[in-house]
Amino acid sequence: MHRLDFRRLVDGRCLDQEMPISCTDFERLCRECNLSVANELLEECYRYGLLRPLCRMNYTYVDNGEVRRRGFHWHGEYMSHYLEDGGVTIAPRDIVLWRSESPGEWCYSRYQIVQVGTINARLTILLCPSLGTESSEEVWKRQTDYIRMTRDSLQRANDDFERLLYLLLLIQNKYLPRIKQGVTGWNHWKKWCKRFRPLKALKLAGVTTDEVQHWYEKYSWPSDPIRSWKLLVDHISYDQRQRLSGSALLARWHYKIAEMLRALLNDIGIPTKREDEEWATEFYGQKAILNRHRMLGYLCSQYGIHPSPHFYLFVEDRGLYERFIPVVANALYGHDLEGS
Numbered sequence: 001m002h003r004l005d006f007r008r009l010v011d012g013r014c015l016d017q018e019m020p021i022s023c024t025d026f027e028r029l030c031r032e033c034n035l036s037v038a039n040e041l042l043e044e045c046y047r048y049g050l051l052r053p054l055c056r057m058n059y060t061y062v063d064n065g066e067v068r069r070r071g072f073h074w075h076g077e078y079m080s081h082y083l084e085d086g087g088v089t090i091a092p093r094d095i096v097l098w099r100s101e102s103p104g105e106w107c108y109s110r111y112q113i114v115q116v117g118t119i120n121a122r123l124t125i126l127l128c129p130s131l132g133t134e135s136s137e138e139v140w141k142r143q144t145d146y147i148r149m150t151r152d153s154l155q156r157a158n159d160d161f162e163r164l165l166y167l168l169l170l171i172q173n174k175y176l177p178r179i180k181q182g183v184t185g186w187n188h189w190k191k192w193c194k195r196f197r198p199l200k201a202l203k204l205a206g207v208t209t210d211e212v213q214h215w216y217e218k219y220s221w222p223s224d225p226i227r228s229w230k231l232l233v234d235h236i237s238y239d240q241r242q243r244l245s246g247s248a249l250l251a252r253w254h255y256k257i258a259e260m261l262r263a264l265l266n267d268i269g270i271p272t273k274r275e276d277e278e279w280a281t282e283f284y285g286q287k288a289i290l291n292r293h294r295m296l297g298y299l300c301s302q303y304g305i306h307p308s309p310h311f312y313l314f315v316e317d318r319g320l321y322e323r324f325i326p327v328v329a330n331a332l333y334g335h336d337l338e339g340s
Contacts, residue, residue, distance in 0.1 A: 002164045004054070004165070004169075007090070008204070009124050010083060010172070016188070017177065017180075018169075019272070020055065020108060020109055021108060021109075026107075026112070029110060030113065032249055033250040033253075034246040035116050035120045035243070048147055048148070049151075049158065050109075050155065052162070053106035053108050055088050056090075057105055058088070094106050111163075111169075112254075112302055113250065114219070118161075120169065163207055164215050167201065168260060168280065170205055171198070171201050173192050175259070176256075176260065178259075179259050179260070199268065209265070209268060209270060211262055215261055221263070222247075222255070223247055224248060225246075225248055226244075226248050226251075227268065228253075231280060231299060232299050232303055235299060262274065280295070284298050
């Protein structure tokens with residue numbers, strides 16, 4: 001099993017851009033992606049070495065005999081202190097009491113939603129023949145029995161993903177702001193980027209460039225109901241893209257991972273282009289790809305959103321204008337233009 005060095009992530013301030021979230025918020029994200037994952041299933045997965053949380057947050061502490069509640073800030077100097085005083089404990093290899101008497105909650109990375117999607121897909125295939133014919137208790141039993149039977153296979157897939165997860169957490173501060181179209185903590189981000197070394201990140205994560213290329217290809221092609229609109233959706237603000245739901249939202253997490261890996265490969269010296277970008281370059285030209293606003297104009301015209309003019313026509317003779325415009329209009333739109 002790959003060991004994710006949570007302390008290194010904290011000391012290196014690698015969690016500033018995409019911070020861990022509580023189990024409650026992680027379940028909410030699962031529901032937004034139409035993934036049926038309850039707290040009990042997360043517990044069962046952890047029991048069998050799957051979907052291990054990053055850490056456990058203890059929200060309370062005792063000060064002079066009085067129980068107080070701490071507010072968490074996911075920044076390096078704060079998190080290092082929490083690790084020292086027991087406010088944050090690193091998730092162990094084997095499960096301890098999930099709902100222990102000590103207050104606190106397990107925390108996950110949002111990137112783990114794609115692994116939930118993999119597990120959920122297997123469970124869905126298993127349960128499809130019996131949907132609507134069994135009670136919730138019977139369905140739960142079949143799910144847990146399936147996890148036990150396929151434990152080795154799921155663990156191998158999970159260990160592979162945990163290596164990818166560690167790499168993503170190491171590189172996210174560098175590449176995620178480009179995808180989000182915004183930076184959290186501009187001054188710190190610039191200093192962090194100057195110190196960043198892509199090959200060192202690979203070494204720390206214990207992965208090879210071949211594995212990165214494999215992961216890039218794997219996560220570039222998720223099941224996406226709006227795949228044909230991807231170029232257009234990419235130009236929508238990050239916050240608005242996060243308002244998608246179901247498999248479309250889950251696909252955006254796949255794309256996010258793929259984009260970070262693509263940027264990493266390019267920085268290492270392995271030029272990597274998206275397939276839709278190659279098509280757009282051939283269709284619209286390299287200048288359009290490099291100019292976001294020009295590309296958006298082409299896409300808006302293609303999809304009929306505030307379309308740009310197809311062409312400008314200057315005619316000096318009124319008689320020629322009246323004869324020529326209907327011909328052009330019929331060729332383009334199949335009817336005359338009223339008021340021409």
